[in-house]
Amino acid sequence: xxxxxxxxxxxxxxxxxxxxxxxxxxxxxxxxxxxxxxxxxxxxxxxxxxxxxxxxxxxxxxxxxxxxxxxxxxxxxxxxxxxxxxxxxxxxxxxxxxxxxxxxxxxxxxxxxxxxxxxxxxxxxxxxxxxxxxxxxxxxxxxxxxxxxxxxxxxxxxxxxxxxxxxxxx
Amino acid sequence: xxxxxxxxxxxxxxxxxxxxxxxxxxxxxxxxxxxxxxxxxxxxxxxxxxxxxxxxxxxxxxxxxxxxxxxxxxxxxxxxxxxxxxxxxxxxxxxxxxxxxxxxxxxxxxxxxxxxxxxxxxxxxxxxxxxxxxxxxxxxxxxxxxxxxxxxxxxxxxxxxxxxxxxxxxxx
Numbered sequence: 001x002x003x004x005x006x007x008x009x010x011x012x013x014x015x016x017x018x019x020x021x022x023x024x025x026x027x028x029x030x031x032x033x034x035x036x037x038x039x040x041x042x043x044x045x046x047x048x049x050x051x052x053x054x055x056x057x058x059x060x061x062x063x064x065x066x067x068x069x070x071x072x073x074x075x076x077x078x079x080x081x082x083x084x085x086x087x088x089x090x091x092x093x094x095x096x097x098x099x100x101x102x103x104x105x106x107x108x109x110x111x112x113x114x115x116x117x118x119x120x121x122x123x124x125x126x127x128x129x130x131x132x133x134x135x136x137x138x139x140x141x142x143x144x145x146x147x148x149x150x151x152x153x154x155x156x157x158x159x160x161x162x163x164x165x166x167x168x169x170x
Numbered sequence: 171x172x173x174x175x176x177x178x179x180x181x182x183x184x185x186x187x188x189x190x191x192x193x194x195x196x197x198x199x200x201x202x203x204x205x206x207x208x209x210x211x212x213x214x215x216x217x218x219x220x221x222x223x224x225x226x227x228x229x230x231x232x233x234x235x236x237x238x239x240x241x242x243x244x245x246x247x248x249x250x251x252x253x254x255x256x257x258x259x260x261x262x263x264x265x266x267x268x269x270x271x272x273x274x275x276x277x278x279x280x281x282x283x284x285x286x287x288x289x290x291x292x293x294x295x296x297x298x299x300x301x302x303x304x305x306x307x308x309x310x311x312x313x314x315x316x317x318x319x320x321x322x323x324x325x326x327x328x329x330x331x332x333x334x335x336x337x338x339x340x341x342x
Contacts, residue, residue, distance in 0.1 A: 005194065008209055015216040022223035026249050029226055033243050038235035 037063040037131040042075055042084055043141030048105030049073070049086055056142030059086065061131030067099055068092060068125055073133040074103065079117045084130050087112055092125075099125040179322040185314045186285055188324050189292055193269045193281065196329040200337070202279055204271040208264050215256045222249040276301035290314045296336065310336055 031040045044057045052073070053059070061075055068074055072089045090111060091102040100122040104111040113121065123129065146153045177188035194204040226245045229238040265282065272278035280297040291311040298306045317328045 004206070005191070008206065008213065009191065011213050011217075012209075015213065015220070018220045019216070022220055022249075023253075026223055026226065026246055029230075029242060029246050030250070032235075033239070033246060 035062050035064070035131060037061045039075075039084065039130050042086065042130070043144045044086055045083065045145065046105075048107050049088070050107045052088075052106055053086065053136065054138065056139050056145055058137040058141040059133045060135040060137075062134045063129060063131035065132050067094055068101060068129075068132055074101065074123075074125075075130040075133065076103065076123050076128045077130060078115065078120075078128070081117075085112070085115065086133065093122075094125075101125050177318065177322045177324065179314075179318060179320065182285060182287065182290060185290070185318060185322075186283070186292060188322075189312070189314070189317065189329070190268050190283070192324050192326055192329055194271070196326050196333060197269070197271060197279070199330050200333060201273040202271040203273070204269065208267060208270065212256065212259060212264065215252055215259065219249055219252040219256065222246075222252065298337070308336060308339070 028040075032038060034040075040061050042059050042061065044053045044055055044059065047055055059075065068089050070089050070092055073086060074089055075084050075086050077084050085103075087103040087105045087108075089101050090104045093100045101124075102111055102113075102122055116123070147157065148154075178184040197204070222245050226242055226249070229241045229245065232238075233241070266284055267280060268283045269279065269281035278299045280299070282295045282297075284293040284295075285291070286293070291313050293309070293311050296308045296310070298308070300306075312332060316332060318324055
């Protein structure tokens with residue numbers, strides 16, 4: 001008869017690895033559902049909000065507020081631009097059904113009109129926002145910045161992870 | 171498959187894993203056939219949860235956040251439901267069972283294993299259920315030194331002999 005013992009052992013080991021990846025991913029998706037934000041945690045990549053936020057700060061977002069106030073810090077996405085932007089609301093207009101926002105970086109000399117898409121004069125708070133910043137944690141996100149901006153760091157980290165996996169016990 | 175598995179003799183957990191793997195094969199020689207139902211259930215549930223995670227990823231790649239929201243909510247819910255079932259299954263059904271099997275005479279074996287940290291003895295509880303429903307329990311410590319040599323190779327014959335003696339020692 002076919003001996004499946006080895007197959008079971010291999011399947012079990014593969015599953016342990018799959019658990020590590022899927023549990024992290026599904027926890028992320030759970031957060032995203034709760035906060036109603038496609039990206040509930042973001043890393044600050046630019047200095048445009050200094051001194052409130054520095055590069056590398058981690059921000060926690062919430063996208064279930066009906067109205068944003070002037071002074072709130074929001075994260076928004078612009079059509080065809082990949083990287084979300086963290087800036088402060090400086091002007092808002094709302095009716096019962098929708099709210100329009102104008103934003104500006106604390107450290108920028110001008111508001112964000114120039115950053116918006118061609119012919120876009122405002123942010124629609126229902127469609128363009130990833131969320132409002134509700135909390136932050138300093139510096140932790142710098143790892144992400146190092147990985148994306150420094151190839152040597154990326155390879156060193158990959159090498160380190162590889163070595164620990166090889167030498168570690170399972 | 172080779173006749174011995176090699177474990178790190180300085181790691182109790184490694185020795186235990188090495189032993190677990192060989193209990194089934196060693197009992198084949200004594201006429202017992204392993205039932206893999208518990209393991210297979212755990213694996214099936216595990217891969218089912220992985221399928222839900224894969225589904226969630228597919229939704230993320232092919233739908234916008236708003237369009238995919240409800241699908242994602244259902245899949246995430248199912249995922250955590252299955253993970254919950256897996257945890258309950260391992261806590262209340264699998265417990266510390268490392269072997270289940272039966273022989274042609276209708277006698278079934280259930281082996282549970284416990285170990286203490288820093289003690290090179292596998293505390294085994296062997297439950298023998300006869301065909302007529304009579305249950306007998308044998309508690310015995312299996313010294314790793316009896317079945318592993320100094321290189322960490324497990325000798326299947328020794329393990330088999332250990333089981334033979336232990337099972338023979340039970341009252342008839």
